[in-house]
Amino acid sequence: MDSRRGSRFVIDPKIRQVGFVPAGCESENPNASSAVAAIANVDVNPTSDSPSPVMIPPRLADPLPRAAPLPVPSPPPRKHTSVEIPLQGSYNPTDSVLGTSPPFSPASNGRYAGVPSSEGPDLSPSFVSRASSAMEGMSLREDHLGSPSASRFATVGEYAMFKQQQPQQPATAVTKVYASSLPQEPVQSFAPVGKEDSSKPLKERTTKAERRAKQEADREAKRIAKESAGAKVVEGEARASSNVVGKASRAQSQKKDSASEKRLSAVEKASEKEKKKEIPAPRMQFDDQSRVAKAKKRALIEQTETKHRVELFRHLPQFVYGAQLPSLEAKFFHDDAMHPHPAVYQVGLQYLTGDITGGNARCIAMLSAFKELIKDYCTPRERTLIRDLTARVNNNVSFLTTCRPLCISMGNAIRFLKTRIAKLQLTLSESDAKSLIIAEIDRFMQEKINYADNEITKLAVTKIKDGDVILTYGSSCVVETIILHAFSLGKKFRVVIVDSRPKLEGKGLLRRLLGRGISCTYSHINAVTYIIQEVNKVFLGASSILSNGTVYSRVGSASVAMVANAFHVPVMICCETYKFHERVQLDSICFNELGDPDALVKIPGRKGLSELEGWSQSSHLKLLNLMYDVMPADYVSMIITELGMVPPTSVPVILREYRKDPILENFATFGKDSNPIKFFRASLEYYRAC
Amino acid sequence: MCYVTRTSALEYEDIEVGKARLIERGEQIGDISLKARKTIAMLGQDFIRDGSTILTHGFSRVVLSILKLAAANKKHFSVVCTEGRPDSTGLQMAKEMVAIGVPITLIIDSAVAYTMESVDMLLVGADGVVESGGIINMIGTYQAAMVARSMNKPVYVAAESYKFARMYPLDQKAMFPSSRQVDFHYPLPSAVQVEFSSRDYTPPQYLTLLFTDLGVFTPSAVSDELIQLYL
Numbered sequence: 001m002d003s004r005r006g007s008r009f010v011i012d013p014k015i016r017q018v019g020f021v022p023a024g025c026e027s028e029n030p031n032a033s034s035a036v037a038a039i040a041n042v043d044v045n046p047t048s049d050s051p052s053p054v055m056i057p058p059r060l061a062d063p064l065p066r067a068a069p070l071p072v073p074s075p076p077p078r079k080h081t082s083v084e085i086p087l088q089g090s091y092n093p094t095d096s097v098l099g100t101s102p103p104f105s106p107a108s109n110g111r112y113a114g115v116p117s118s119e120g121p122d123l124s125p126s127f128v129s130r131a132s133s134a135m136e137g138m139s140l141r142e143d144h145l146g147s148p149s150a151s152r153f154a155t156v157g158e159y160a161m162f163k164q165q166q167p168q169q170p171a172t173a174v175t176k177v178y179a180s181s182l183p184q185e186p187v188q189s190f191a192p193v194g195k196e197d198s199s200k201p202l203k204e205r206t207t208k209a210e211r212r213a214k215q216e217a218d219r220e221a222k223r224i225a226k227e228s229a230g231a232k233v234v235e236g237e238a239r240a241s242s243n244v245v246g247k248a249s250r251a252q253s254q255k256k257d258s259a260s261e262k263r264l265s266a267v268e269k270a271s272e273k274e275k276k277k278e279i280p281a282p283r284m285q286f287d288d289q290s291r292v293a294k295a296k297k298r299a300l301i302e303q304t305e306t307k308h309r310v311e312l313f314r315h316l317p318q319f320v321y322g323a324q325l326p327s328l329e330a331k332f333f334h335d336d337a338m339h340p341h342p343a344v345y346q347v348g349l350q351y352l353t354g355d356i357t358g359g360n361a362r363c364i365a366m367l368s369a370f371k372e373l374i375k376d377y378c379t380p381r382e383r384t385l386i387r388d389l390t391a392r393v394n395n396n397v398s399f400l401t402t403c404r405p406l407c408i409s410m411g412n413a414i415r416f417l418k419t420r421i422a423k424l425q426l427t428l429s430e431s432d433a434k435s436l437i438i439a440e441i442d443r444f445m446q447e448k449i450n451y452a453d454n455e456i457t458k459l460a461v462t463k464i465k466d467g468d469v470i471l472t473y474g475s476s477c478v479v480e481t482i483i484l485h486a487f488s489l490g491k492k493f494r495v496v497i498v499d500s501r502p503k504l505e506g507k508g509l510l511r512r513l514l515g516r517g518i519s520c521t522y523s524h525i526n527a528v529t530y531i532i533q534e535v536n537k538v539f540l541g542a543s544s545i546l547s548n549g550t551v552y553s554r555v556g557s558a559s560v561a562m563v564a565n566a567f568h569v570p571v572m573i574c575c576e577t578y579k580f581h582e583r584v585q586l587d588s589i590c591f592n593e594l595g596d597p598d599a600l601v602k603i604p605g606r607k608g609l610s611e612l613e614g615w616s617q618s619s620h621l622k623l624l625n626l627m628y629d630v631m632p633a634d635y636v637s638m639i640i641t642e643l644g645m646v647p648p649t650s651v652p653v654i655l656r657e658y659r660k661d662p663i664l665e666n667f668a669t670f671g672k673d674s675n676p677i678k679f680f681r682a683s684l685e686y687y688r689a690c
Numbered sequence: 691m692c693y694v695t696r697t698s699a700l701e702y703e704d705i706e707v708g709k710a711r712l713i714e715r716g717e718q719i720g721d722i723s724l725k726a727r728k729t730i731a732m733l734g735q736d737f738i739r740d741g742s743t744i745l746t747h748g749f750s751r752v753v754l755s756i757l758k759l760a761a762a763n764k765k766h767f768s769v770v771c772t773e774g775r776p777d778s779t780g781l782q783m784a785k786e787m788v789a790i791g792v793p794i795t796l797i798i799d800s801a802v803a804y805t806m807e808s809v810d811m812l813l814v815g816a817d818g819v820v821e822s823g824g825i826i827n828m829i830g831t832y833q834a835a836m837v838a839r840s841m842n843k844p845v846y847v848a849a850e851s852y853k854f855a856r857m858y859p860l861d862q863k864a865m866f867p868s869s870r871q872v873d874f875h876y877p878l879p880s881a882v883q884v885e886f887s888s889r890d891y892t893p894p895q896y897l898t899l900l901f902t903d904l905g906v907f908t909p910s911a912v913s914d915e916l917i918q919l920y921l
Contacts, residue, residue: 537860637860638858646821647823647894647913649910650910650913650914653918
């Protein structure tokens with residue numbers, strides 16, 4: 001995680017290096033001695049807790065052994081050592097490994113291949129493999145007891161995956177150091193039971209899940225190869241398709257699915273299903289060049305990436321705004337499976353221009369477009385409806401993603417739709433199936449959005465009393481409904497609307513509320529600490545609520561909530577349960593949406609102000625327009641959902657209770673009247689059972 | 691808290707059967723309460739150790755059952771009890787403690803902060819447990835809990851599960867007002883306003899654990915239970 005903030009040499013607290021030391025300048029003694037010590041350590045306790053730490057051989061055969069074996073390399077007076085400092089407990093493996101000299105990396109046996117002594121020219125793979133073992137060693141050593149704590153990157157693959165996310169430049173600088181330091185023969189105590197040869201760097205860059213699928217696919221492929229010719233082709237296919245399918249559940253990579261599905265055989269389906277049940281596949285990280293290139297090849301629409309991207313957000317996609325329009329227009333009149341349905345096309349354009357914003361509105365627009373799609377859908381010959389319709393939906397979703405990245409609620413809706421399609425009985429006729437799916441979509445929209453909003457409004461107005469001053473940020477449709485409903489009930493209150501650039505969404509809300517006669521105050525987010533002193537309550541909307549109670553909403557809401565919390569003003573988040581997600585997010589960086597940076601340049605109403613014109617010419621200036629931010633659960637007083645008012649700690653409970661049972665999921669309604677009776681019946685049952 | 695149950699007995703035409711059924715239900719509810727208290731006592735008395743001093747606020751039958759069971763298990767502990775004005779229920783608690791042979795110190799409500807440094811925990815009952823995990827209890831509980839929290843003393847609440855309610859108060863004024871006349875023993879001029887509320891709301895961040903007949907909960911788990919019960 002640290003490496004996202006730019007590469008710097010992270011130093012373990014025990015051994016501090018101050019100042020920059022150029023690579024290549026190393027002090028040999030401490031390293032060598034520790035190396036020997038480390039080896040001595042291994043000799044001394046060869047039967048330590050499994051897996052026993054295996055030493056990477058020292059850089060040089062050192063003639064001066066130290067007396068006491070040091071399980072932890074102690075910090076002798078170091079003047080020059082820089083990058084060779086052993087880094088324990090540092091969770092920044094790239095930097096630390098780059099800096100680590102080989103002796104300090106006991107690795108669990110079997111984890112990586114033999115000492116890559118012979119690979120002179122091809123250093124990066126050896127570097128990678130050593131790096132991984134170094135890292136494992138470090139985490140093992142951390143314990144000081146030799147007992148194996150779970151290394152942060154327990155497998156080569158995971159480490160490599162992590163490593164991909166970091167800039168690759170430092171590797172070349174330091175590999176030279178390694179070249180000189182490679183030993184001539186492997187150390188006896190080291191047991192090279194490596195499973196992967198380090199000469200295939202590309203393989204090691206896959207994730208654990210993908211590797212497992214690959215293994216499955218390989219096994220099957222071998223089996224098939226015996227039967228049919230072209231074993232290599234199948235294997236290649238399997239790997240490619242399993243690589244691709246692994247990310248199928250993520251919206252950003254759904255574009256690949258259509259192409260790969262045709263190539264999937266029943267064999268790979270089994271491995272794919274098994275893999276899907278495991279850890280969810282990682283999201284597409286846009287700072288990995290090879291993946292981005294692959295995605296581009298399969299993409300429907302050509303998009304050009306923006307220049308001058310902010311380093312911290314390289315893992316998120318950012319394309320030049322509006323550049324996809326010409327290619328879209330060119331493809332519009334193609335009527336085949338690969339291209340979006342006109343209704344979806346229209347919705348996509350509305351997203352692109354910003355005509356439709358807000359989680360609920362976007363979701364409803366998308367689902368209505370999908371209803372049109374399904375109405376006009378005809379199963380082609382020799383295809384099953386389920387498979388083909390899913391592929392069509394995927395294509396359309398990938399198109400919508402290119403217009404604007406999906407929000408979490410839309411992702412949930414799409415998941416719902418695809419599950420419903422998959423559950424269709426094969427015996428249904430096409431028209432029956434279509435009408436069934438359309439009815440399901442209608443029901444989803446009705447229950448999860450419309451009915452939910454009604455319930456939330458009913459619950460929230462009970463919290464508004466006469467004389468209240470309510471603060472809201474931006475423009476949330478649910479909060480607007482609540483305010484209007486409370487006003488229609490005759491409550492006397494006033495509203496403070498806090499707004500922010502560049503979207504200035506609050507202006508629309510202000511206009512609508514004033515039109516109804518509600519007294520409003522309008523303020524910019526800069527003044528929120530001033531205005532909060534007169535406020536009783538804060539009502540905010542959310543794009544999604546994550547499993548740890550964290551609220552993912554419009555950028556700026558976190559600041560408003562933080563200020564409200566500091567002033568002891570209760571913050572109420574109004575959110576439907578279909579927006580909840582099992583994910584956990586700790587900061588606003590690892591997942592977000594990057595908006596158009598040019599929006600920051602243009603200031604409406606101030607034509608004269610053109611300070612930032614031509615910003616893209618300067619390589620020193622980068623503009624960042626974040627769309628969402630993340631609010632920790634501590635700032636939230638309560639979450640108002642259609643199931644009732646719950647504390648933020650209850651979000652995983654709702655996810656657990658209402659998602660596991662499909663019947664409950666369908667009919668998760670909440671009736672206040674029946675509660676006490678059900679409650680006591682349940683209690684009676686409990687007591688009878690006692 | 692009040693019980694609401696539905697019974698099919700009232701559909702019977704024979705009034706005697708209906709009456710008997712209602713009586714039976716009432717007794718059943720009484721039994722439930724008793725059983726709940728027994729479970730809570732069993733769970734709660736584990737938290738009372740030899741040599742500990744327990745601060746309690748006012749009188750609660752559940753707390754009393756915990757202390758009685760702990761005393762019966764030959765644990766040596768002492769109790770500090772607040773007077774609990776305006777009800778003065780603390781005096782009743784003092785009497786009960788003497789009856790079971792536990793050393794008891796009676797303090798006035800203002801002396802809670804003063805004595806907090808010499809007690810090991812605060813143990814209170816609850817009139818209601820709300821969705822946020824907070825409790826509604828006799829007035830004075832909130833300040834006792836706040837003082838305990840600031841001095842890092844654990845605050846334990848003993849409440850039966852039928853006291854869980856789907857309320858979510860945001861502040862003190864959000865609850866249904868319940869008042870009790872306060873007698874100041876002094877002729878006050880009529881212009882003086884007197885605050886009569888007899889109950890307050892303690893937010894969940896001041897509570898450590900809740901002992902209920904469904905188990906020992908953290909405040910966050912209350913909502914979990916409520917969601918499950920109201921499924």
